[in-house]
Amino acid sequence: MTRINYARVIDKALKPLGFDRDADDWIRIRGDRWECVNRYSSWLGGVHVTLSMKDLETQRVYRSIFHLPDDLAWGGYLDEDLGVLVNGRQGFWMQDTPNGAQDLVDKLLTFGLPWFETFQTPEQVVAPWRARTDPPTYRAFNPTWLITYMICFYRLGDLEAAREVLRTPAPRLAPPKSLEAIARASAWLEARIAAKAQMPGLKGPA
Secondary structure (H helix, E strand, O other), X not given: OOHXXXXXXXXXXXXXXXXXXXXXXXXXXXXXXEEEEEEEEOOOOEEEEEEEEEEHHHHHHHHHHHOOOOOOOOOOOEEEEHHHHHHOOOOOEEOOOOOHHHHHHHHHHHHHHHHHHHOOOHHHHHHHHHHOOOOOOHHHOOHXXXXXXXXXXXXXXXXXXXXXXXXXXXXXXXXHHHHHHHHHHHHHHHHHHHHHHHOOOOOOOO
16 A cells, blocks of 8 residues: 555545545544544554644633744643554554555544544533542642643633632742743733623633
8 A cells, every 4th residue: 555545545534524634634623623633654654643632712712821823732732543542552554554544544433533522621621620629739730731721710700710720739849931831821810800800791711
């Protein structure tokens, strides 16, 4: 099998499902869901597939806080290797394997696409935080995910929970950049809360 045969077989399988091809990516957008199937061909002759997804609205707010360009990925971006979904190991399909492209697509449809259904809404993202029974400690200090939790609580209108997340204690030796990120997110949140207080009818992230 040649590289182009793999691409054509993948494209034929994914296009009817709403995916549009962009070079080695097949992208589908459903509401706030961004879903991507990426094909990578190694110099050893193997084809590797990675699946990725993100929440576009949460990402938009995250980028607005830090003034990130639209083409820069962020920490809330989730990805998974197709081979791991199939058998727990990173997988390559060799280009000279008979029916290799069709086998890859069969595995993609059977094991890969269902992974996109694990997409989490803001309510589902913050569920573990709400379910905790003890106050958060410094062990929970992961700025990327704390800010993601904050954004989701903000989107849900739970402003006090959004504040609480950012009050998670930082380790004594936390990197200055991590502390700066939390401070910047907190300043962004307080500005939005102040704006909402002045305009009670204001809804959703700004």
